[in-house]
Amino acid sequence: MENEIVTMTPEERKEFEAFLAEKRRKEAVEREAAERETYKTLVDESIxxxxxxxxxxxxxxxxxxxxxxxxFAQVVDMKADVYGIKDGQKSHTFTHRNGKMRITLGNYETDNYDDTVNVGIEKVKEYLKSLAKDDESKLLVGGVLKLLSRDQKGNLKASRVLQLRKMAEQSGNDQFIDGVRIIEDAYxxxxxxxxxxxxxxxxxNEWIAIPLGMTEA
Structure with a gap:
């Protein structure tokens, strides 16, 4: 059967081309939706x-x-008794006598303070602000005050408080020293x-850590 030649007017051709374009658009949308559904199914199956x-x-x-x-709970207790020490350590490392294996148990600490820390902070701030007499001294005081800035959890950094204590001791000012002492006591x-x-x-003869986390494995 020979292909039939269809004669169309310009208007009919325009409509036919629009029909084909719409058909291709719908097919593309359906194909994209099917591919996305396949992807989501693959994600579910993989999980x-x-x-x-x-x-x-x-x-x-x-x-x-x-x-x-x-x-190791019993080992830690016995260690304190045998060696006559109080258990204030953050970590304990135990090494096998063959020198080839060791295990460390410990804990991480975060800086935290009780409510009295605010009293100490105010005393320190009052003293420091009293030193800001000109632009240059205000700049220096501003730098020191940054040591009292808090982290995202609202706590001071213990390392910064240590810096403040050294400054307070060097200043010899009773208010400054007392303010820092209050902060340290609130730790x-x-x-x-x-x-x-x-x-x-x-x-x-090198120590190799056994990976115990998904990142290290």
Whole structure:
């Protein structure tokens, strides 16, 4: 059967071309929607494939951490008794007598202060502001006042307070010294997280950390 030649008026051709363009647009939209649906399905399937393993790994790490802390609790107590020391350490490292394995248990601390810190801060600020007599001294005082700036959680940095104490001692001013002392006495460090580190020595006699986190693995 021979192809039939259709004769169209300019208006009919214009309408036909518009029809084809609309058809192609709809097909593109449908194809894009189908591809996005395929992508979302792949994401769901990938999550479902990995999640159980990751959850199991997390539980194993948690159980391993608890095992270490429970196992070494008696060791830490005995260490204090045998060596006659008070347990004020943030971390404990235990090394095997063969010198090839060691485990460290510890905790991270965040700077924290009780409400009296505000009294100390005000005393320090009053003293420092009394020194700002001209533009140059105001600039210097402003730099020192930055040591009293708080972090995102509203706490002072203990390292900055240490700098202030050195300045206060050098100044010899009672108000400055007392203000810093109040700040230091208000310090109440809070334990944020506990951790376990395990290491072994390789053939080159170097300590190698066993990866215990998803980032390090």
């Amino acid at each position: 479902e494939a990995c999640f159980p393993s990751l959850k199991s790994t997390s539980e194993q790490l948690s159980d391993g951490k608890k095992l270490c802390y429970n196992t 109440r460090p809070a334990i944020s997280k506990t951790y376990v580190k395990a290491e072994y020595k390789n053939e080159q």
